[in-house]
Amino acid sequence: MTSRQILLGIALMAAMGPAVAQSDVELPYWASINVDEARMRKGPSPDVPVTWEYRRKDLPVKVVARFETWRKIEDPDGTTGWMAARLLSRTRTAIVTGGIQPMREEPSLSSAVAYRAQPGVVGRITDCKDGWCLFDVKGRKGWIQTDHIWGD
Template sequence: MTSRKIALIAISLAVVGPAAAQSDPKLPYWASISVDEARMRKGPSPDVPVIWEYRRKDLPVKVVARHENWRKIEDPDGTQGWMAARLLSRTRTAIVTGEIRPMREQPDPAAPVAYRAEPGVVGRITECSAGWCRFDVKGRRGWIQTDHIWGN
């Protein structure tokens, strides 16, 4: 295959993947990294350069496009790139943003504080409604306001 054909295929993958995803009603959706080490790439192929290497299992990501066995993701910092679908899980997680945030016993700003979570802490979320999510950080559970986390 000539280098021109390879370039045209690469361009079409970059254009067709996101363009097709724009009409997909199931996008975007939340996922999390399911392995201890995962690489984000510039395009949907193991042959394109790595943009970033993640070493944080359960980190939440937003899936914004699909192409075959690849997913275009956005991380909590807003960086976008492609990751093999096998490295992702539908397990819902979130990361605490801003400052130290209270995790309350009930989904109410007046409820007692069960725990406090520092920025960057990742936990699993099981249910969200009315601006609150049930947040579990290694067995420490509480309700956290949705505007205090990214990944919901």
Template sequence: MGMGVLSLLAGHDAARAQAEVKTPYWASIQKDEAFARAGPMATYQIEWVFRRKHLPVKVIKRYGVWRQIVDPSGWSGWMHANMLSRKRTAIVTGLVIAIRAEPQDAARLMWRAEPGVVGELGDCEKGWCEFAVDKRAGWVRQDQIWGAGEP
């Protein structure tokens, strides 16, 4: 009996912690297909269908289980919270970028990533961020990706 109550309380704490998250914050799409609507209810029309799992988005408003998101292009719509993850990702913007072995321009070039490549975001420091695509990781300049820094 004690375990059931304990797990119920843990679930309640997790829900409360989720409810206390301040906007704006970074999130990522966690489904292969995610619908964005004109407003924060299922009765609003679907305006966009995202088919980019792990795409970074910025959550700018909350309304119940709905989140108003902004995508990397600046487009905004409403998405159900279960379509989103707090997993931090980033997308390459602008030009082909260099992924370096260390957080500095002179570091060894590991590989390059073209605009639109999405990767998992690690720690950021002094204008550089850890960035991993599949099993390959390295460092990128923070100003060359969208999804890092303050939302």
């Protein structure tokens, strides 16, 4: 085996890694876009037209179907289409919906407000319980009600 074949094999395994990791998860499941630019397509192939281009790393998406190394996703606006699995991560993120939402110190309405999040803000979720999720926006953490985010 030549060094070129070995490098090609390593590159192929790296590209397939995310797809294999997502192939055993029950549908639907939450994922996030893990690149700065990602294209949604009409079908599961690079040969079909692009319907949308995303330029927002960590945007939450819901994976609703699989076909080989492609995932059919739904975005926060309800748009559906196909995206290469390598562009997705299992990192849990969410986007704030509605108006300005409080991020509280504890998962309780009576807890002090630590921060306020504007609609459209994307953050990482590390824990969810009893209708609340711990929401981290670039190091600013607080508990937000699940009714006020999409992606939980």
